[in-house]
Amino acid sequence: MEYHVPIMLNECLEGLNIKPNGIYIDATFGGGGHSQAILNQLDKGKLIAFDQDADAMENRINDERFIFVHHNFKYLKNFLKYHGIQQVDGILADLGVSSHHFDEKERGFSYRFDSKLDMRMNTQSELSAIEVLNNYDLNELTRIFKEFGELSNAYKIAGLIVNYRKNNKITTTGQLFEAIKEITPANNEYKLYSKLFQAIRMEVNKELEVLQLFLNQAINVLKIGGRLAVITFHSLEDRLVKNFFKTGNFSGEVEKDFYGNILSPFKMITKKPLEASADELKKNSRAASAKLRIVEKIL
Ligand SMILES: C[S@@+](CC[C@H](N)C(=O)[O-])C[C@H]1O[C@@H](n2cnc3c(N)ncnc32)[C@H](O)[C@@H]1O
Structure with missing residues (x-):
């Protein structure tokens, strides 16, 4: 049985705006579908993939530009530091569990x-x-x-x-x-x-807690001009991501400029969340509740 079919693959790749020599994070490796596609677009770049599930480790990609971290993505910053990386060009998180989890x-x-x-x-x-x-x-x-x-x-x-x-x-x-x-x-x-x-x-799995810890670190490790793409499957997750993308924090505090416009560290790349196309849904019903939001760090 297939481990997992990556969702909105092209939309994610396009949204990440991959630079061939950039450093990228796949926070949720799973079956490695998104990771492999990112690696295919890299030249001398690097990809660091996280997954807390030991089963996902079996899917590790044999490529010298690839590093696998078998830990929770809530430790994003620590593990980047461990690997000598301070800032990255793009981060993808495809939240929740994989098809493998449901099938086992x-x-x-x-x-x-x-x-x-x-x-x-x-x-x-x-x-x-x-x-x-x-x-x-x-x-x-x-x-x-x-x-x-x-x-x-x-x-x-x-x-x-x-x-x-x-x-x-x-x-x-x-x-x-x-x-x-x-x-x-x-x-x-x-x-x-x-x-x-x-x-x-x-x-x-304390899913909402770790998502907040992760996003707070993602904003820190992302370079100016770097992209952050998150796929959610639940309205609470999506609301968290949406609000974080608007303000750059969870405290509800917003900084405003002289004219009252919200000063966000992000520029929205997707004005509305992207959803899987009818064509994709025909092939993969598990994509049905997926919402993809993408931002670029500007401040
Ligand atoms: C939806 S699947 C990702 C599928 C993947 N994009 C692919 O193409 O196969 C989510 C994966 O992320 C892992 N995961 C979920 N939350 C995590 C967390 N907090 N830290 C590390 N891994 C996590 C799960 O174990 C699962 O394998």
Whole structure:
């Protein structure tokens, strides 16, 4: 089975405006589709790719211009320093998990299998879906289902889980479904499952937290004129990226010039987020919720 099909490949390459001798970062290597395409456009340039998942390491590209960092991209700055790099010409982040994660039963990312609930991208990290489901209290569960899953009945679902685990530990997909069966619609149950799984996965991998840490460093290591391209799959992620691109921070503070115009460190390359074309969607349905935003650092 294919590891992962890169999404909006041409749009990313064009948006990064690759200089053949530049230094580029692929923060989310996965199957290496975007990385390989970037390398193909480089001459003496360099590409540093991050992935926290050991499985992605198997896809490493054998090329002397390529460096693989098996770590979370929240350590972007540290690892660039370690490799003697201060500033880069472009950064790509294609967030979330790869098709490989959904297809591998034992990784516990997919509701299609009755498997152990895991959902860690980094299998060395301590927090797995099992800990979240069995140790988080009612309020914490409600918060993640509401915020990350956008589930209107978050409190009810959290209550059913807390109730179920009084007698049974929830360790498998099947047990989770059993716990919430009372509110699961007879048809279209997958809509609920996909939202629920997304919420748990985002919590397990602290996806919004690490994204903020990453963006704060990306802005620092990017050269003036350098490009930053981010593909998101969730409205909360997209909102974070959108607001950061507008102001260059998360504090909500905006600097304004004499005339009241917002002074941003970025110039928007994509006025509106790009989405996969109908043609791409026909070949790859996983591109359906992807949004690509690109900026250039100007200050
Ligand atoms: C959507 S896939 C990227 C696919 C890739 N662009 C390709 O062409 O195959 C996201 C990848 O990034 C990794 N990843 C997600 N969040 C990460 C993080 N915070 N640090 C490092 N790797 C991360 C995942 O393990 C996964 O392999």
